[in-house]
Amino acid sequence: MDWLARMNRALDYIEMNLCGEIELSEVAKQACCSSYQFQRMFSFITNVSLSEYIRRRRLTLAAIDLQNSDEKVIDIAMRYGYESPVSFARAFQLLHGVNPAIARQEGTALKAYPRLSFLISIKGAEAMNYRIETKESFEVFGMERVFHTNGSDGELKTPAEFWQQSHANGEVERLAGNAGDLPGNVSVDLHKVHALCSYRKTEKDTFPYMLCAFKSESSKTHGYTTITIPAYTWAVFSSDPFTWDQFNETIDTMYQRFFSEWLPTAGYEQIDGMEFEIYGAKDNLNYLELWFAVRRIN
The missing domain is CATH 3.20.80.10 (Regulatory factor, effector binding domain)
Structure with missing residues (x-):
């Protein structure tokens, strides 16, 4: 459906720009609505704010990069929008429960937040007036x-x-x-x-x-x-x-x-x-x- 295509197009834009600047106005443009309207729709449908979703996706990819490369932590931090190792480490610890250095150790448990996709769900819910x-x-x-x-x-x-x-x-x-x-x-x-x-x-x-x-x-x-x-x-x-x-x-x-x-x-x-x-x-x-x-x- 057209609504689904527009919403998923907005998510595509977010995914392609996780390593760069994400313009909320451009996200909304992909969905053919205003920034405010898209953020409200997103939060009501997913029960998470758009900014929190973007933060989780970036830190999920950052964890993968830490485990699969020898890049410096500061380089990975800057790739995902963090200006210093301190701010990156604080955000990483909050989401994953460990600091970036520990994440590189084999066997460390981390969290992964996959990319969302919008689908139609048949719920058989109560009537809407x-x-x-x-x-x-x-x-x-x-x-x-x-x-x-x-x-x-x-x-x-x-x-x-x-x-x-x-x-x-x-x-x-x-x-x-x-x-x-x-x-x-x-x-x-x-x-x-x-x-x-x-x-x-x-x-x-x-x-x-x-x-x-x-x-x-x-x-x-x-x-x-x-x-x-x-x-x-x-x-x-x-x-x-x-x-x-x-x-x-x-x-x-x-x-x-x-x-x-x-x-x-x-x-x-x-x-x-x-x-x-x-x-x-x-x-x-x-x-x-x-x-x-x-x-x-x-």
């Missing part, structure tokens, strides 16, 4: 941050930290108060504040994230960023009711099943990684909808 909807253009407004895909830049490194800070300083509650009435085509069970991701182009290896509200005639938008969402087809996935202590497990499972079970087989592809997290409550329990902008694959 989803619907396909085409929506006209609409507007949202709220507080925006731009994050780096590796979480290294800025005071806030992840959207989760953005949520925590905005709850702590009262910005979430202020946004809810300024949201006004919900638009007529929106369920009355929804909360006022939601989340929007990857809705515009930003600098290389970054993605935009917004805590947002649906804009209506009674909304007070002064001081906020307003975004127009074009008319799209959306794949909308609904959770079962849950309590807040079940939130992390619920949302992680929904994303994992979307990327690993639905997207590879449904005949759709995601558009630029755009997605909403829509929150609501009914009968004293919470529910969650994930909206993914999609288009049918010809």
